[in-house]
Each structure stands twice: as structure tokens, then as C-alpha cells.
Amino acid sequence: MQSSPCPQSGERSRHVLAHAWAHALAHALAHGDPAALGMAAGSGEPTATRPATSEPSGEETAIPTARHVAIIMDGNGRWAQQRGLPRIAGHKQGAVAVRDTVRAARRLGLSALTLYAFSEQNWGRPLDEVSGLMQLLHDYVVDERSEILENGIRLRTIGNITRLPAFVRRPLESLIADSAHQSGMTLSLALSYGGRESITDAARSLLRAVAEGTLQPEDIDEDMVSAAMQTADLPPVDLIIRTSGERRISNFLLWEGVHARFYTTPCLWPDFNQKELLLALRQSHLLQTQSSPLPTAPTT
Numbered sequence: 307m308q309s310s311p312c313p314q315s316g317e318r319s320r321h322v323l324a325h326a327w328a329h330a331l332a333h334a335l336a337h338g339d340p341a342a343l344g345m346a347a348g349s350g351e352p353t354a355t356r357p358a359t360s361e362p363s364g365e366e367t368a369i370p371t372a373r374h375v376a377i378i379m380d381g382n383g384r385w386a387q388q389r390g391l392p393r394i395a396g397h398k399q400g401a402v403a404v405r406d407t408v409r410a411a412r413r414l415g416l417s418a419l420t421l422y423a424f425s426e427q428n429w430g431r432p433l434d435e436v437s438g439l440m441q442l443l444h445d446y447v448v449d450e451r452s453e454i455l456e457n458g459i460r461l462r463t464i465g466n467i468t469r470l471p472a473f474v475r476r477p478l479e480s481l482i483a484d485s486a487h488q489s490g491m492t493l494s495l496a497l498s499y500g501g502r503e504s505i506t507d508a509a510r511s512l513l514r515a516v517a518e519g520t521l522q523p524e525d526i527d528e529d530m531v532s533a534a535m536q537t538a539d540l541p542p543v544d545l546i547i548r549t550s551g552e553r554r555i556s557n558f559l560l561w562e563g564v565h566a567r568f569y570t571t572p573c574l575w576p577d578f579n580q581k582e583l584l585l586a587l588r589q590s591h592l593l594q595t596q597s598s599p600l601p602t603a604p605t606t
Contacts, residue, residue: 381574458490465499
């Protein structure tokens with residue numbers, strides 16, 4: 307299990323350097339500035355900029371070795387409480403963090419990003435909070451529709467979305483259908499989701515096949531169970547990130563995440579951004595910074 311503190315005053319120097327590295331790399335990705343990547347040649351230590359040399363060394367590129375990252379987005383309520391704000395204010399700022407993180411994942415070239423947006427257990431929260439969350443989900447789907455479609459993102463869900471109110475399901479199902487053909491990053495929203503519940507659903511589907519006589523119990527294996535899961539068309543989960551410092555999996559991707567690395571950060575979800583995503587990948591050893599050679603001059 308990897309863990310890293312959210313940027314705070316008075317951190318130890320190695321954490322300050324790590325965050326400086328992530329900040330520089332995030333800037334480079336956002337602005338196309340290869341000089342800002344700043345990984346000291348051969349040292350593996352993060353620095354803000356690469357020292358000038360007499361010979362150009364080509365451009366550096368951040369390349370994730372992870373294909374599928376999943377995030378438990380935790381800490382919206384605490385973020386609001388720390389600022390004397392109502393909980394819904396934390397959820398609103400959390401929606402901004404979702405937008406920033408999706409953009410960062412797409413820039414990095416991840417194949418899949420899965421976000422734990424609303425659990426089965428969340429239905430037990432106060433009615434006004436649940437209503438506010440449903441409105442935020444509706445607004446996110448409507449507001450992000452153009453960006454999702456224009457950037458080749460395929461939107462899908464895992465979980466029991468039949469429990470969502472109709473005013474949320476309609477635009478959600480429309481965007482899922484309209485983005486289904488896209489071949490870029492797959493964004494999965496875990497909604498009314500539970501890991502145990504998803505395994506139970508997969509077991510039910512296999513039992514139905516047994517009852518119908520199309521499947522023999524002794525033929526059921528791990529691959530068949532995986533194929534019955536809602537996540538069957540996604541690559542294996544490489545990394546699960548949890549914000550807010552908690553070290554619990556909270557019923558998230560129990561089957562799919564069995565071999566995933568787990569990374570926790572005290573950063574509350576509303577403060578999570580591209581820099582934090584880069585840091586999580588790097589400290590989990592799932593990010594490489596590579597130099598591409600300069601093109602050779604043509605021979606005459």
C-alpha cells in the first residue's frame with residue numbers, strides 16, 4: 307500500500323520535491339512545455355527544471371504504465387466542514403475535481419478511469435443530501451456532454467442505475483448511448499454501486515444459466531465469473547486511489563481490484579487534481595518519464 311500526504315506547509319523535503327516534480331509535470335502536460343518536465347537525468351529525483359546543458363537532449367514525456375485507474379472519491383463533507391460550509395458545497399467542489407481528473411487522465415492516455423461516485427450505502431444518507439447529489443450528477447452529465455463527445459470518451463456506468471431518479475437516468479442513458487462508439491478513454495461512473503452486490507449479480511446470472519441448462523456448475527471458473535461482471539469489457543484495474551487518508555476499500559471493485567495497487571492520500575477529494583494523479587502514479591511506480599531522441603539530420 308502506498309500513501310502520500312496532500313501538500314501542506316512544513317512537509318519533509320522529499321515530499322516537497324515529489325510535489326514540485328508532479329506540479330512541473332502537470333504544467334508540461336497542460337501547456338505542452340517539455341522543459342517543465344524536469345526529471346534529472348538518470349537520478350530518478352524530482353526537480354522543478356532540468357539544468358541547461360550544452361547539447362539538447364530531446365523531449366521528455368510522461369507515460370503511464372497503468373491502463374486502468376479507479377478512485378474512491380472521499381472527503382467532500384470534511385472539506386466543507388473545515389470551511390464552515392454546508393456539505394453540499396463540498397460535493398459541488400468535488401464535481402470540479404471530477405472534471406479536472408477526467409481531463410488529466412485523458413491527457414495522460416489512460417485507457418480507463420473508474421470513479422466511485424455513489425454507493426449503494428449512500429442511499430441511507432439524509433434525504434436532502436441525496437437529493438443534492440442527484441442534482442449534481444444530473445448537472446455533471448448535462449454540462450460535460452459536449453466535452454465527453456468531442457474528446458472521444460466513452461461513458462458507461464457500473465451499479466444499479468435503475469434506482470436513480472428519472473431526471474438523472476434520462477440524460478445519463480442518452481450520453482452512454484451517444485458515446486458508446488467512441489474508442490478513447492472509457493470513463494465509468496460507479497453509481498448505486500457495491501462490490502458485494504456486483505459479485506452477487508454475476509453469481510445470479512450464472513445460476514440462471516445453470517437453471518436453464520446452458521451451463522454446467524463444474525464449468526464455472528474465475529474467467530467465467532469475470533465475464534459476468536459489469537466491468538468485463540474493461541482492462542484489469544492497476545491502481546485504486548483513495549483520498550482523505552482512509553485505508554479502507556469500502557466495498558469497491560472487490561473482485562476486479564484483487565491485484566491492484568492501493569494508494570491513499572490525505573488530500574480531500576475537492577483538492578484532488580492532475581498533480582495529485584501524477585503523484586499517485588509515480589509513487590505507485592506506474593509512471594515513467596522517458597526522453598525521446600532528437601531527430602537525426604538527413605544524410606546527403
